[in-house]
Amino acid sequence: MQSTIHGERLEDSEYERLLSRALSKVPDLAAQSVDFAIPKVDSINEGTKTIVNNIMAIADKARRKPEEIARFLSKELGVPISVEGQRLIVNGRFNAKDLDAKILNYFNTYVICKECHKPDSHLESAGRGMLYFVCEACGARYAVKNY
Numbered sequence: 001m002q003s004t005i006h007g008e009r010l011e012d013s014e015y016e017r018l019l020s021r022a023l024s025k026v027p028d029l030a031a032q033s034v035d036f037a038i039p040k041v042d043s044i045n046e047g048t049k050t051i052v053n054n055i056m057a058i059a060d061k062a063r064r065k066p067e068e069i070a071r072f073l074s075k076e077l078g079v080p081i082s083v084e085g086q087r088l089i090v091n092g093r094f095n096a097k098d099l100d101a102k103i104l105n106y107f108n109t110y111v112i113c114k115e116c117h118k119p120d121s122h123l124e125s126a127g128r129g130m131l132y133f134v135c136e137a138c139g140a141r142y143a144v145k146n147y
């Protein structure tokens, strides 16, 4: 006799309970999917420059090098940017809100998988101004524009 489990609709709360129980067995995964939050940019304006104080925290979260994020921001903002120690030196005056929007774009395009929405990913060179986004969680692989 076939089990009736496939014919039954699990109540949403039951589903969530089972899901959270399943996730609790893999704490690392649970931590990443539940607690993943993009750090807010901590920046100050100094003369004609903008200093980002927490680029290391942002880069760690993205699992990218600070230089990679600097390269993206530099292209987006149209100004030179350098990494100095733990900080990013942006050659222009920008407010934290504008920088947050750029960082959000970066995560959405280059860090978070568009298939499974998980951030466990890396980029591979694809030539011709393109990159491959490779998701380590679900195996998705797709082309994105290089920056």
Ligand SMILES: [Zn+2]
Pocket: 113, 114, 115, 116, 117, 118, 135, 136, 137, 138, 139, 140
């Ligand atoms: Zn994925």
